[in-house]
Amino acid sequence: MYTETPAVVMRQIKTVNGRRMIVLFSRKYGKISAGTSISESGKNKSALALRPYTYGRYELSKVKDNFYINGAEVLRSYYRIGEDVDKYLQASYVLEFTDKLLPEGEPAEALFDLLTEFLSMMEERKQAYGTLVLGYLCQAIAWSGSAPDLGVCSGCKDAEVKYFSVKDGGLLCEDCAGKAVQDRRLIFPVTVDIIDVFNYLLESPLKSLHALALREDLEKKVRNILRSYIAYHLGIEELKSESLIV
Structure with a gap:
């Protein structure tokens, strides 16, 4: 299967024989890992589009569950x-x-x-x-x-709140915070x-x-x-x- 998609380069993973695995956040497929043999040191449009932070358009082939980058161009580099x-x-x-x-x-x-x-x-x-x-x-x-729910106390629904409980995903009043049985660091x-x-x-x-x-x-x-x-x-x-x- 051949396809193309806009994507942001998240990171690179060097493999063997000069090949790399590029982690892309693509608009069409979400996060994918795609192999490529495009030279990292090249100055052509495909090489420039493989650098982290780059927003580009990527030509992909898919064999079974594996993606490969055949070509790419920079849409925005955020340099x-x-x-x-x-x-x-x-x-x-x-x-x-x-x-x-x-x-x-x-x-x-x-x-x-x-x-x-x-x-x-x-x-x-x-x-x-x-x-x-x-x-x-x-x-x-x-x-x-x-x-998180940032309305009223997640324990008693009191509107007067003084604490944020990570575990409860919301706010706590003075009384509920004092009674809470959880790591106080939360x-x-x-x-x-x-x-x-x-x-x-x-x-x-x-x-x-x-x-x-x-x-x-x-x-x-x-x-x-x-x-x-x-x-x-x-x-x-x-x-x-x-x-x-x-």
Whole structure:
């Protein structure tokens, strides 16, 4: 079978005899691993389209359950992401997270569109890269069906809440937090500001974050909660790129 699809290069795996396995997040097939013998050092359009972060169009052949890249062309390289170290590290974290989040071979068009929008916005962004990353993470969590409930206390439905429970996937009042039988490291104190930020990031389109920059202390608190939440509910933790940005 021969086909083509737009895709983002997530990473490369070197194999033998100069061959490589390219992990693609394709719009048509979801995450796939495709072998190729196209030279990495070449300057032709196919070689340039095999670099991480690249958004391109890929000509594929499929034999049984295996994909092979026959040709490719760059649609957008996002080269400016690589010109800023902090920007590059933040984007690397998002790619690694997305790679872990995606199952193999299941189309995920909405998440694909979200990722390409994120990369486009990150390339143009001048500051507050972490705010955009938090927005992407929240949107991806919502896409996965694992979004927290941030209305009332998940235990007694009281409207006066003071804590976020990772295990319960929602908020807790003072009494329910005190009675909770769980690892206290999974319970975080929250303010109205933190709850408002979470609600905004979960419910607003990514493009609405174009000019938004969270305060550094607020961003750190939200990121800490998200890190724990993602590890508990999605099983994604200890990402290599994460240690470089926190």
